[in-house]
Amino acid sequence: MKESNATPEDGESTLGTDDGVPDGPRAESIASQQPPGSGTAAAETRPPSFLSRLLRFLKITTADSNRPPSDHGDDPEPAIGVPGVRHPVFTGFMFSVGVGLALLLYFILTNVGSLLVWIAIALFIALGLDPIVRYLERHRVPRPVGVLAAMLLLAVIFGGAVGILIPTIVKQTTAFVEKAPDIVDSFLNSDFFTTVDEQFQVRERITEEVDKFFQNTDALGGVFGGVIGVGSVVAQGLFGTLIVLVLAIYILAALPGLKSWFYRLAPRSKRERVELLSEQISNSVGNYVMGQAIVALLNALYAFIIMSIVGVPYSLLLALVVVVLAFIPLVGAVIAGILVSLIALTVGWETAVVYAIFYFGYLQFEAYFISPRVMQRTVAVPGAVAVIAVIAGGTLMGIVGALMAIPLAASAILLIREVFMARQERR
Template identity: 60%
Template structure:
């Protein structure tokens, strides 16, 4: 390229400029860095298996089968699993309260929706349903606590009389003459009183019982408050949960979820009605036969009747053992009446009350109740059948339908 001579530029200056622009002998042209065309408009991926970097140097992408990648992701997965386990193990009580509150909210939701169908606003319906629940719980404790105090006071008052009668009995005198029972009992009592560990154990047991009662009352309050919040936010929670599903499957997920939650709610309401009828019948029979602690035992029967299948049997055995204190004839009569009622309940009452609730085969129900009770205690036994019904519904509507298409 020849330099352009400007007007007025001397010929000598133009010649010198032309010589300076000529390359030196043996010199190589300098490499210039330029942005690749594919990166000029933004980062793009190159061919398959390559990754174009910001500096225009394509390189191989790390395979998902690479040992370093597999080891790193495996370590991250184990760390996340351990973190979840640690959180769950340290918040077990809170998780149980949440499950109980959600179970109660699903049980009260049919009542609230029924009140909504009667042109009652949902907040008013929630207030009515929760007020009835709180009144029932308050009535339970208001009746149970005075009864327990009365019965314990009676036992404390009668205990010296029972001990005196036993000591004055011919059987105790004979045993004392042969083995020296009176002296042995006196020695053991002296050791027990003078032992600070034993007395501290009694004091610690009293404190532990008080702490258990306080924790139970606090847990009941937490469950009631959470139930109120869950019941108020249940429609919004459902809508939010449905949006987590793909839009193409959202209608199917919503239909299955509504069926499951409706079945759980109907089950809770139905089981409450069955338990109430069971406790009422047991209280009437106990009052007629003169079985002691009838009110307290009626509450025990109501609580145990919430546990499906085995709860009624356990309640019957408990009342029969108490009725033996009044005579074996009373125990036999109560056993005949109560177990006859259980048969009537199983074949006539429960099918009519539970016709809109879940339907679970007997073997599955028994296994579910045992497994739920082993894992979560009474709460696990209560929610075992609804959980089993939900799993069976999902298997029927998803897995079996998918299998039938192949």
């Protein structure tokens, strides 16, 4: 068919629509010549599909209300990824799933809480041993050899504790349980308590409560557990310690692979930044754990020497208590000093005063000379933040929470400084 060269008449337009159909009277004449039910008319009268009816039933509306009609009816096509109004049944189902997952998580945490605590302690021990391994690596020692050296160090410490400390601790603990009434009587008859009783008249009340406590076999069994209970507690402690040490060795050996896997979870564009921050956090935590261990060991060694000189009973057992409490920053060493001073009162107030003077004097020396040099590679934590972190950690997880409070607070401060504050400075 030949094309027409005729010019358009007045009132008509040669402009067509997007699909090539002209507008105006010519379009109307062309449309009137088409048979009914053909072309776009058939598409407009086509019944809605199953998907359209389902979406209409669920009343899922898209954010774009001006979308053109779809080929399957008058309903707009749903925009993929655009949230809309959900059906109440769907909302209730998802809420039930969320509640079920929360209950499952609570059940898991309450039943494997001890395992999670062991894993957390093992992770901190591994991070504390990692500076030793990295130091050996810098001196061209292969990492497997460094891990083996760390393993031998832990084995020596654990074997020494089992071979030397444990028998003495069991013996002294048993003797302490058996002589606890005599120790209380000695304290009640001491010059210090006599002076206090003359001012406040508390002897009769304390004596009555102490006698009632030691006559209650259930209370004694619950608190001390007798000789068998002490042995059971020691055995459980040894088993838990062994599990923690084994986990620490495995984590230390697999630490580079674990870090690499963790870094791959971040987007490629931000992976280098995530790796840098993670290395800073792990190095800070590792240096803190190692430094705190050195400070605690020096503290316990000094306390043991002073207790041996002034004649405080159960010096080895109390030294073990001191080394555990000294790991707790800020308040742990103070609590250990007060505890040992109270036990020293059973010997005499002079012994308690002498020990308190020398021990708390050492704490001042430690705070100004030892800790700053040992902790110089860790992130500085403000005093108020440290106190709040220790109290919160101790409230949530006891001694373990208090031990981990400072490194976790230091990590949070590092993230805030390097991420949030840096982002605010760029605005």
